[in-house]
Amino acid sequence: MEGGGKSGAGRWRWLSGGRQRQQEEVILMLLCGLTIMSILPFGIYRLLQGSWSTAAVDMALVASMSVVIVHVWRTGRHQLAGLVVTIVYSAGMVAVVYLRGVSLVYWVYPTMIAAYFVVRPIHAVAINGVGLVLLVVMLFGQMTLVNLSTIIVTVGLVNLFAYVFAYRTGLTTQRLHTAVELDFLTGVGNRRALDRKLLEHAQERRPQLEASLLLLDLDHFKQVNDQHGHAAGDKVLKQLAELMRAHTRSSDRIFRYGGEEFAIIASGAGLSAAAHLAEGLRAAVASATLLEGHSITTSVGVAYMDKRQTPAEWLASADKMLYAAKQGGRNEVRVAS
Numbered sequence: 121m122e123g124g125g126k127s128g129a130g131r132w133r134w135l136s137g138g139r140q141r142q143q144e145e146v147i148l149m150l151l152c153g154l155t156i157m158s159i160l161p162f163g164i165y166r167l168l169q170g171s172w173s174t175a176a177v178d179m180a181l182v183a184s185m186s187v188v189i190v191h192v193w194r195t196g197r198h199q200l201a202g203l204v205v206t207i208v209y210s211a212g213m214v215a216v217v218y219l220r221g222v223s224l225v226y227w228v229y230p231t232m233i234a235a236y237f238v239v240r241p242i243h244a245v246a247i248n249g250v251g252l253v254l255l256v257v258m259l260f261g262q263m264t265l266v267n268l269s270t271i272i273v274t275v276g277l278v279n280l281f282a283y284v285f286a287y288r289t290g291l292t293t294q295r296l297h298t299a300v301e302l303d304f305l306t307g308v309g310n311r312r313a314l315d316r317k318l319l320e321h322a323q324e325r326r327p328q329l330e331a332s333l334l335l336l337d338l339d340h341f342k343q344v345n346d347q348h349g350h351a352a353g354d355k356v357l358k359q360l361a362e363l364m365r366a367h368t369r370s371s372d373r374i375f376r377y378g379g380e381e382f383a384i385i386a387s388g389a390g391l392s393a394a395a396h397l398a399e400g401l402r403a404a405v406a407s408a409t410l411l412e413g414h415s416i417t418t419s420v421g422v423a424y425m426d427k428r429q430t431p432a433e434w435l436a437s438a439d440k441m442l443y444a445a446k447q448g449g450r451n452e453v454r455v456a457s
């Protein structure tokens with residue numbers, strides 16, 4: 121609901137540091153924060169007790185987690201950091217059991233489950249598998265065979281359940297992401313996908329990765345609907361999407377921006393390459409038979425996605441060029457200088 125009170129996004133903006141963050145980044149930072157909060161008191165207690173080696177392990181974990189939080193917060197890169205955290209977790213768990221004995225073996229379970237929140241399920245299995253082997257080698261001879269077998273079986277089951285759950289959740293999330301960002305009629309990305317990609321480019325720090333934005337709008341499309349019916353209009357939109365796919369590179373991204381308006385993010389393309397692509401598309405539409413007995417053309421506006429500007433400014437600039445192409449008589453390409 122709009123109106124009174126802060127929106128959900130506004131309320132949590134402080135947690136994101138003012139920029140849009142991926143769910144994985146937030147989970148990783150929260151996990152590290154929780155780890156610091158749960159381990160730090162034990163570390164201080166061990167220090168006061170004079171258990172220097174255990175305290176050193178605890179404090180090393182706290183320090184590593186703090187470094188990870190700062191790194192992910194500043195760079196947004198979470199994949200390698202997630203792997204490092206999981207390996208550090210696992211090594212810490214093994215070290216603590218080695219130093220303090222079997223009584224701390226219960227920490228194995230939450231530690232191993234946490235891995236499935238942070239890294240890919242297959243990586244979690246591999247890291248936890250190595251951890252389990254080290255534990256078994258260490259505990260062999262320190263406890264009865266029955267107790268050791270119980271630990272192996274329960275740890276194995278916890279990993280099995282966590283793996284299946286993480287795998288299925290990952291699959292469902294992936295499907296939802298795809299469905300939510302797809303235009304149902306044409307199969308290209310929708311407005312939401314376009315907004316996300318534009319934002320991704322704005323946040324991309326490597327200056328060599330340049331891109332340009334093309335906005336295409338079919339000319340007098342209303343006449344197609346009026347003269348041939350809405351179904352024929354839909355078919356034209358689908359064929360136009362096919363034509364755009366055929367004339368762009370696999371790294372370019374196509375989106376349906378509005379009714380009969382499409383956007384293309386031409387990655388790696390400066391303004392002149394984008395202008396060339398736009399002209400090729402315009403000519404291809406003009407010469408294609410998108411609808412039998414009806415000549416169809418498109419106007420195109422092109423803008424460079426300058427990192428000093430915002431996504432809204434790129435869209436406004438391309439839209440201005442599109443408007444100029446329409447005003448100039450349609451079936452034209454206009455490029456922002």
Ligand SMILES: Nc1nc2c(ncn2[C@@H]2O[C@H](COP(=O)(O)OP(=O)(O)OP(=O)(O)O)[C@@H](O)[C@H]2O)c(=O)[nH]1
Nearest residue numbers: 337338339340341342343345350351353354379380
């Ligand atoms: N078939 C079909 N038509 C659509 C869809 N979305 C929008 N339209 C139609 O697209 C037409 C857009 O018309 P206008 O905005 O007047 O633009 P135009 O006729 O293309 O004229 P110019 O853009 O000025 O060249 C309207 O008739 C809409 O009904 C859709 O999903 N399917």
